[in-house]
Amino acid sequence: MSRYIATRAIRGSNALVAExxxxxxxxxxxxxxxxxxxxxNTAYFLPVxxxxxxxxxxTLGDLEFxxxxxKKLLHPLPExxxxxxxxxxxxxxxxxxxxxxxxxxxxxxxxxxxxxLYPGLELAGSTSYPQLNGTGHLNGPIDDIQLRSWxxxxxxGRMPGFAALVGAAHSNEAAVAIVRELQRxxxxxxxxxxxxxxxxxxxxxxxxxxxxxxTYIVPFGTDTISAxxxxxxxxxxxxxxGGLKAGQWRDILIYNKFRVFAFVLALGExxxxxxxxxxxxxxxxxxxxxxxxxxxxxxxxxxxxEHVISMPWNEIEAETEEERAAKMVQRAIEVRGVKVKITxxxxxxxxxxxxxxxxxxxxDMRAEFGGKNSRAFEYxxxxxxxxxxxxKIELIGPxxxxxxxxxxxxxxxxxxxxxxxMQEDFEPVLERQFHYFINGASGIQxxxxxxxxxxxxxxxxxxxxxxxxxxxxxLYARFHADFGAIVDKLQIKIITDPDLHAEWLAKAREAYDxxxxxxxxxxxxxxxxxxxxxxCQSFAPTHVCVVSPQRLGLCGAYNWLDCKASYEINPxxxxxxxxxxxxxxxxxxxxxxxxEYAKMASQGTVEEVTMYSIMENPMTACGCFECIVMVIPExxxxxxxxxxxxxMTPAGMTFSTLAGIAGGGxxxxxxxxxxxxxxxxxxxxxxxxxxxxxxxxSSFLKETMAEEFKQVAExxxxxDLIAKIADETICTDVEGLLAYLESVGHPALxxxxxx
Amino acid sequence: MEKVxxxxxTLWADHHVLKVRExxxxxxxxxxVYASSAWKKVLVSYDPGKVNVAALEKALADANYPVGEGKxxxxxxxxxxxxxxxxxxxxxxxxxxxxxxxxxxxxxxxx
Ligand code: SF4
Numbered sequence: 001m002s003r004y005i006a007t008r009a010i011r012g013s014n015a016l017v018a019e020x021x022x023x024x025x026x027x028x029x030x031x032x033x034x035x036x037x038x039x040x041n042t043a044y045f046l047p048v049x050x051x052x053x054x055x056x057x058x059t060l061g062d063l064e065f066x067x068x069x070x071k072k073l074l075h076p077l078p079e080x081x082x083x084x085x086x087x088x089x090x091x092x093x094x095x096x097x098x099x100x101x102x103x104x105x106x107x108x109x110x111x112x113x114x115x116x117l118y119p120g121l122e123l124a125g126s127t128s129y130p131q132l133n134g135t136g137h138l139n140g141p142i143d144d145i146q147l148r149s150w151x152x153x154x155x156x157g158r159m160p161g162f163a164a165l166v167g168a169a170h171s172n173e174a175a176v177a178i179v180r181e182l183q184r185x186x187x188x189x190x191x192x193x194x195x196x197x198x199x200x201x202x203x204x205x206x207x208x209x210x211x212x213x214x215t216y217i218v219p220f221g222t223d224t225i226s227a228x229x230x231x232x233x234x235x236x237x238x239x240x241x242g243g244l245k246a247g248q249w250r251d252i253l254i255y256n257k258f259r260v261f262a263f264v265l266a267l268g269e270x271x272x273x274x275x276x277x278x279x280x281x282x283x284x285x286x287x288x289x290x291x292x293x294x295x296x297x298x299x300x301x302x303x304x305x306e307h308v309i310s311m312p313w314n315e316i317e318a319e320t321e322e323e324r325a326a327k328m329v330q331r332a333i334e335v336r337g338v339k340v341k342i343t344x345x346x347x348x349x350x351x352x353x354x355x356x357x358x359x360x361x362x363x364d365m366r367a368e369f370g371g372k373n374s375r376a377f378e379y380x381x382x383x384x385x386x387x388x389x390x391x392k393i394e395l396i397g398p399x400x401x402x403x404x405x406x407x408x409x410x411x412x413x414x415x416x417x418x419x420x421x422m423q424e425d426f427e428p429v430l431e432r433q434f435h436y437f438i439n440g441a442s443g444i445q446x447x448x449x450x451x452x453x454x455x456x457x458x459x460x461x462x463x464x465x466x467x468x469x470x471x472x473x474x475l476y477a478r479f480h481a482d483f484g485a486i487v488d489k490l491q492i493k494i495i496t497d498p499d500l501h502a503e504w505l506a507k508a509r510e511a512y513d514x515x516x517x518x519x520x521x522x523x524x525x526x527x528x529x530x531x532x533x534x535x536c537q538s539f540a541p542t543h544v545c546v547v548s549p550q551r552l553g554l555c556g557a558y559n560w561l562d563c564k565a566s567y568e569i570n571p572x573x574x575x576x577x578x579x580x581x582x583x584x585x586x587x588x589x590x591x592x593x594x595x596e597y598a599k600m601a602s603q604g605t606v607e608e609v610t611m612y613s614i615m616e617n618p619m620t621a622c623g624c625f626e627c628i629v630m631v632i633p634e635x636x637x638x639x640x641x642x643x644x645x646x647x648m649t650p651a652g653m654t655f656s657t658l659a660g661i662a663g664g665g666x667x668x669x670x671x672x673x674x675x676x677x678x679x680x681x682x683x684x685x686x687x688x689x690x691x692x693x694x695x696x697x698s699s700f701l702k703e704t705m706a707e708e709f710k711q712v713a714e715x716x717x718x719x720d721l722i723a724k725i726a727d728e729t730i731c732t733d734v735e736g737l738l739a740y741l742e743s744v745g746h747p748a749l750x751x752x753x754x755x
Numbered sequence: 756m757e758k759v760x761x762x763x764x765t766l767w768a769d770h771h772v773l774k775v776r777e778x779x780x781x782x783x784x785x786x787x788v789y790a791s792s793a794w795k796k797v798l799v800s801y802d803p804g805k806v807n808v809a810a811l812e813k814a815l816a817d818a819n820y821p822v823g824e825g826k827x828x829x830x831x832x833x834x835x836x837x838x839x840x841x842x843x844x845x846x847x848x849x850x851x852x853x854x855x856x857x858x859x860x861x862x863x864x865x866x
Contacts, residue, residue: 011827015767018828076833167769194769196789197776223770271792272827273768 054247094279161261214357257285625673
């Protein structure tokens with residue numbers, strides 16, 4: 001252990017706790033101890049404090065307890081003559097620093113000083129602050145909505161972890177290079193701190209790098225205190241997905257060490273507070289890699305490998321900043337022990353799922369395919385082995401060069417796939433991947449699917465040499481890498497020729513139609529096998545999703561066909577077939593095989609599970625559900641809250657609070673987490689009355705799924721049903737809800753009693 | 756153009772850096788500021804015709820960062836008998852490795 005680091009971390013923590021105390025004292029005097037303190041949209045209060053101490057901070061006064069505890073963790077400076085191991089002291093200091101930093105952010109929120117304003121900055125997705133009326137700002141803490149929506153990617157390994165960049169890089173070029181390296185590996189990038197007033201946030205902003213949730217780059221704040229937010233995110237991962245309870249500090253830290261792959265890159269000079277905060281990160285098992293000369297802590301122990309590494313930027317042997325960045329990031333990944341698989345995609349632009357959320361605006365657009373002025377479609381079909389020449393990519397028709405800047409033209413992406421294990425049922429599963437694969441290229445935007453595909457190529461991408469043929473290269477590389485088990489060969493036609501386009505479009509539409517009918521026929525009764533999904537067990541150890549044709553996984557990412565394909569790809573993977581076995585109760589959906597499987601896979605936590613009831617043995621939930629369904633007894637119906645909806649609900653709780661009840665892999669009758677497309681299924685809580693039971697629903701769902709719900713309403717024989725369902729713009733309490741239901745004559749009021 | 760290095764003991768973290776720069780940069784005649792929280796020093800480049808060191812020091816003092824004064828607060832001081840508050844509070848020190856640690860520690864513990 002380095003005495004130098006110990007000394008500075010201990011000193012930094014003492015100073016920060018003292019500063020926090022002074023600040024709090026002043027705040028209590030000025031505003032009163034009852035002044036509310038809250039981070040936006042979270043059920044975890046101040047998350048580090050809540051996770052470590054099980055202490056709920058709601059007011060300024062509540063912070064006194066946090067700081068009193070922080071003080072207990074402080075230590076005197078190491079003496080000159082008595083040398084001890086210091087590790088324990090350093091870690092204690094780290095934790096004290098985190099508690100103090102979180103308290104300071106809490107006070108700043110009480111004063112309205114958070115999030116930090118940053119005029120001119122437009123984030124591509126962020127925590128919402130309606131009170132700022134659109135003024136540019138940094139993100140502040142990540143809200144629970146985003147935590148959950150990233151959840152599934154963190155679980156299935158698409159997103160290996162996060163890197164917290166603290167300070168400012170050597171140059172703007174270096175900053176961009178480091179971030180691009182991280183993006184290429186789909187590692188979330190969190191930004192905070194400054195060096196001499198300049199932050200890596202300023203550097204990226206100046207270089208025009210888009211920041212926000214959608215691009216996986218989140219700017220938290222311009223000082224090191226805001227580095228508490230990434231650790232709050234880590235703490236909440238353990239609480240949300242790991243099923244841990246507040247106060248289990250030891251388990252939360254160990255959970256992070258083994259499951260959350262994060263590290264800190266300290267950019268620029270390291271001061272006492274940065275050492276102290278790094279000590280806090282080390283408690284979580286997150287190592288620090290600095291780009292300056294600092295002492296190192298090499299032996300392993302609290303972190304998996306080294307704790308602190310110094311990698312002076314100028315001494316990294318490399319020709320360019322990009323190479324230097326690549327080496328640094330690579331080293332960080334090794335030190336943290338993250339396994340990252342990168343598929344090399346031979347295109348002239350950067351590639352990685354971090355670019356999936358990128359938007360290409362009209363003004364930046366080189367060309368577009370689909371949308372208003374042209375038609376683009378994509379079609380993947382199975383073909384006999386001998387008719388497919390692996391790797392053949394043809395461009396049939398005029399190329400990009402024939403198009404004026406900003407022009408548009410018809411485009412078809414036709415992929416023919418052959419494979420011994422390929423089945424016709426997998427065609428739509430694979431075809432849906434086009435969206436993710438193509439979107440992964442920087443400067444390319446892909447929206448929609450089938451014959452409503454809409455693709456844009458940006459000027460920047462075209463200047464770097466991106467051409468239509470590259471769509472083929474992307475699809476070829478990714479299908480082989482990701483679906484090699486079922487795809488042996490594939491050939492790709494990129495069609496712009498009008499006649500051929502029309503010809504294939506007709507074929508494709510016939511296939512879409514066929515698939516639709518197949519899907520409609522695909523009912524729970526028509527199959528004898530369901531599939532399990534235990535992907536989330538890496539986070540929620542007792543949770544099992546039972547996925548049937550009419551009930552998809554609660555994260556919305558896996559339906560029955562996906563699971564079937566996934567089983568073919570990886571027969572020992574997370575999706576296993578479940579023989580339904582004897583049907584014990586048709587109505588509620590009890591099946592002998594399902595019960596048996598659930599009991600086994602949940603390690604005995606779940607004895608029985610129903611497929612179609614919320615009242616009796618409902619399915620468990622991990623943390624990544626798209627919506628929560630909960631019974632409102634007074635209204636004799638259920639409400640559906642989407643995770644995008646921050647407002648209050650008639651149950652007297654917001655989504656975040658409800659999520660705490662619904663998640664964790666336990667069965668709670670009356671509440672369950674579901675995927676939003678399950679709402680449209682004829683089997684949606686069919687044992688309890690089905691869709692007509694819905695008395696309240698987040699307006700977000702009503703808007704985004706308007707078409708689907710219209711059809712459901714017709715199926716239920718009440719075309720006006722959707723309008724009879726209340727939402728948060730109509731009421732957020734039970735009295736208001738009942739009044740509304742009465743006024744519109746909602747069917748739930750006259751249905752059988754739920755209890 | 757002249758340069759001066761000022762000691763600011765209370766400049767120990769980067770949120771102080773922001774405050775110190777805010778205090779100095781608006782002064783007429785101040786060309787550049789390098790505020791280092793690692794060294795607790797500020798390097799100011801200024802035009803001596805427009806501003807002098809006394810004015811710089813006053814601006815810093817007004818912003819609660821007096822030159823050469825104050826120090827980092829240490830809430831815990833070593834005492835003769837009790838060197839360490841946490842150990843003292845627990846009254847004993849655990850020297851055994853926790854079972855959970857052993858189970859979860861992985862390859863590196865198998866020396
Ligand atoms: S289907 Fe269920 S277990 Fe599988 S990833 Fe989605 S939420 Fe997790």
